[in-house]
Amino acid sequence: MKSRILRILPIIIILSLIVNVISGLSIESDNSLKNIIILHINDTHGHLTPYDDDDKSKDIGGMTRVATLIKEMKKENPDSTLILHAGDELSRGDAPTVCFGGEVNMQVIDSIGFDAFTPGNGDFYFSVSNLLKQITFMKVPVLLSNVVYKNNEERLFPSYIIKEVNGVKIAILGLGVIREDHPSGRILKLKDPIQSAKEILPEIMGKSDIIIALSHIGLGADILLAEKCPEFDIIVGGHSHNQLNEPMFVPRKDGKGNIIIVQAGEYTKYLGQLDIGLKKSDSGKYEIIKADGKLIPIDNKIKEDNIALEIISKYDDKLSQVLCELDNDIPYKRNGNNPIGIFTANAVRLNTGSDIALIDLGSVERGIRKGKVTLKEACMIHPWHNQILIYELTGKQIQEVLSEKDSYIAGCTYVKSDGIADNIKINGLALDKSKTYIVAFDEFLSTYMKSLQGLQFEETGKTINNIII
Incomplete structure (x- = not known):
C-alpha cells in the first residue's frame, strides 16, 4: 500500500505542476x-x-x-x-x-x-x-x-x-x-x-x-x-x-x-x-x-x-456620352473676361427665363475645347453642384448687388466707378430703378451678398451642372 502511494505521488506532483504552468500561461496570455x-x-x-x-x-x-x-x-x-x-x-x-x-x-x-x-x-x-x-x-x-x-x-x-x-x-x-x-x-x-x-x-x-x-x-x-x-x-x-x-x-x-x-x-x-x-x-x-x-x-x-x-x-459609358459638338473653344481665363464663365451665366439665364443671371467667379474652373463635348468634360466646368435661386429685385436693388460683388453675368452690362455700378443696361435697355426684374443667382454667390440677406427667393431645384448638361 505504501509503495502504491509512493508511485502515485510523483504523478500528482507532475499533474500539479502542469496545472500551475497552464494557469501561469493563462495569466500571462491575459496580460x-x-x-x-x-x-x-x-x-x-x-x-x-x-x-x-x-x-x-x-x-x-x-x-x-x-x-x-x-x-x-x-x-x-x-x-x-x-x-x-x-x-x-x-x-x-x-x-x-x-x-x-x-x-x-x-x-x-x-x-x-x-x-x-x-x-x-x-x-x-x-x-x-x-x-x-x-x-x-x-x-x-x-x-x-x-x-x-x-x-x-x-x-x-x-x-x-x-x-x-x-x-x-x-x-x-x-x-x-x-x-x-x-x-x-x-x-x-x-x-x-x-x-x-x-x-x-x-x-x-x-x-x-x-x-x-x-x-x-x-x-x-x-x-x-x-x-x-x-x-x-x-x-x-x-x-x-x-x-x-x-x-x-x-x-x-x-x-x-x-x-x-x-x-x-x-x-x-x-x-x-x-x-x-x-x-x-x-x-x-x-x-x-x-x-x-x-x-x-x-x-x-x-x-x-x-x-x-x-x-x-461601370460609369465610363455615361462619362463618354457626347452631348454636343463645338466649332470653337470656350476657354477658361483666370483674369479679365472669362469666356466659359460668361457661357455658364448665359446658360443659366436662358434655362430659367430670367432677365439676368449672376454666377460666382470662383465656381467656374475649366473651359472646353472645340469638337465633341462629353459628359465628363461638361461636368468639370462647374464642379460644385450649386443650385440656382430666383429673386425678384427692383432696379435699385440690382444696382446694390452689382456694386457689392463682381460675378459672371448674363443679360446685363454696366461700368463700375469707385465701387458703384453705373450705366446699367438690362438686355440693352437702361435700368429702371423702380421696375422689378427676375434675377437668377448661383446659390453660393447669393449666400455671401449682404444686399440679398432677408429677401425672399425661389429654389429652382436645378444645379448649374444640370443646366450646362
Missing part, C-alpha cells in the same frame, strides 16, 4: 501585449484614380491604389487592423466624383472595408440630401456627433460606435465641422466639438478600453481637443490637410501618458499607419503603452485595385 494597426486617411477630395500634382509630382495617389495597400495590410493582420477615414471624400475631385455626386466614391470606400467614416465640410457641399443619398451605397458606419438639424436638433448620424479589435474594445467618436454660411449649412447647426465630446465621453468610457476621436476639425482644434478632453487616447484628424510624418503626442496634465494625434495630408498622397501596443492595467482595461506611426506614399509602385477599378469603369 500579454496586444498590437493594433490603425490605417487612416483624410481629405481625399474625390481623387479616385492616380493623377499628376501641381507640384510636378507625376502619377501619384488614387483611392484605387489606397485600396490595394489597405487590403494587403489587412490580409497580413486581419484581426488587428482598424481602417478609418476622417472626411472630405466628396467636393470637387475627378470627373466620376463631380458627375455622380459621390455615388462612385462611396462604393469604392465600401469595397475597401473602412471601419468608420466621419464626413467633413466638403462632403456636404453637394447638399445635405446628396450626402444622405450617397451613403446608402455603403455599409461603413458614418459618425458625426456635433452637427444637428436646426429645426429639431436631431443628429444626422450616430455619434460613435464601439468595435472590438484583437480583443480590445475601441470607441470611435465622430467630430466634424460644417460651414453654416454655406448653402449646404442652411438647415444645419454646428455644435462646439469639445462640448459635444464632453457630453458623450462619460457614456463611452464605461463601454470601451480606449477612445478614438475620428475628427474633421483641423489640427489646431485637435490639439485643443486633446488638452480639454484627456479621456481620448487617439485623435485621427483631418480638415487642415496636415502631413504629419510621425504622430504628435500631447501630454495629459495629470502626467498619465499622452493623447496621440495623427493626420495623413491630402488628396490620397499618403496612407497613415499608426501601430499601438496595449496591455491590461490594474483597472482591467487595456491601455496604450507604446505607439509609433508613419505615412506611406501612394505612388506608382502600388498597383490599382481591380475591384475599385471595376466599380469606376
Whole structure:
C-alpha cells in the first residue's frame, strides 16, 4: 500500500505542476501585449484614380491604389487592423466624383472595408440630401456627433460606435465641422466639438478600453481637443490637410501618458499607419503603452485595385456620352473676361427665363475645347453642384448687388466707378430703378451678398451642372 502511494505521488506532483504552468500561461496570455494597426486617411477630395500634382509630382495617389495597400495590410493582420477615414471624400475631385455626386466614391470606400467614416465640410457641399443619398451605397458606419438639424436638433448620424479589435474594445467618436454660411449649412447647426465630446465621453468610457476621436476639425482644434478632453487616447484628424510624418503626442496634465494625434495630408498622397501596443492595467482595461506611426506614399509602385477599378469603369459609358459638338473653344481665363464663365451665366439665364443671371467667379474652373463635348468634360466646368435661386429685385436693388460683388453675368452690362455700378443696361435697355426684374443667382454667390440677406427667393431645384448638361 505504501509503495502504491509512493508511485502515485510523483504523478500528482507532475499533474500539479502542469496545472500551475497552464494557469501561469493563462495569466500571462491575459496580460500579454496586444498590437493594433490603425490605417487612416483624410481629405481625399474625390481623387479616385492616380493623377499628376501641381507640384510636378507625376502619377501619384488614387483611392484605387489606397485600396490595394489597405487590403494587403489587412490580409497580413486581419484581426488587428482598424481602417478609418476622417472626411472630405466628396467636393470637387475627378470627373466620376463631380458627375455622380459621390455615388462612385462611396462604393469604392465600401469595397475597401473602412471601419468608420466621419464626413467633413466638403462632403456636404453637394447638399445635405446628396450626402444622405450617397451613403446608402455603403455599409461603413458614418459618425458625426456635433452637427444637428436646426429645426429639431436631431443628429444626422450616430455619434460613435464601439468595435472590438484583437480583443480590445475601441470607441470611435465622430467630430466634424460644417460651414453654416454655406448653402449646404442652411438647415444645419454646428455644435462646439469639445462640448459635444464632453457630453458623450462619460457614456463611452464605461463601454470601451480606449477612445478614438475620428475628427474633421483641423489640427489646431485637435490639439485643443486633446488638452480639454484627456479621456481620448487617439485623435485621427483631418480638415487642415496636415502631413504629419510621425504622430504628435500631447501630454495629459495629470502626467498619465499622452493623447496621440495623427493626420495623413491630402488628396490620397499618403496612407497613415499608426501601430499601438496595449496591455491590461490594474483597472482591467487595456491601455496604450507604446505607439509609433508613419505615412506611406501612394505612388506608382502600388498597383490599382481591380475591384475599385471595376466599380469606376461601370460609369465610363455615361462619362463618354457626347452631348454636343463645338466649332470653337470656350476657354477658361483666370483674369479679365472669362469666356466659359460668361457661357455658364448665359446658360443659366436662358434655362430659367430670367432677365439676368449672376454666377460666382470662383465656381467656374475649366473651359472646353472645340469638337465633341462629353459628359465628363461638361461636368468639370462647374464642379460644385450649386443650385440656382430666383429673386425678384427692383432696379435699385440690382444696382446694390452689382456694386457689392463682381460675378459672371448674363443679360446685363454696366461700368463700375469707385465701387458703384453705373450705366446699367438690362438686355440693352437702361435700368429702371423702380421696375422689378427676375434675377437668377448661383446659390453660393447669393449666400455671401449682404444686399440679398432677408429677401425672399425661389429654389429652382436645378444645379448649374444640370443646366450646362
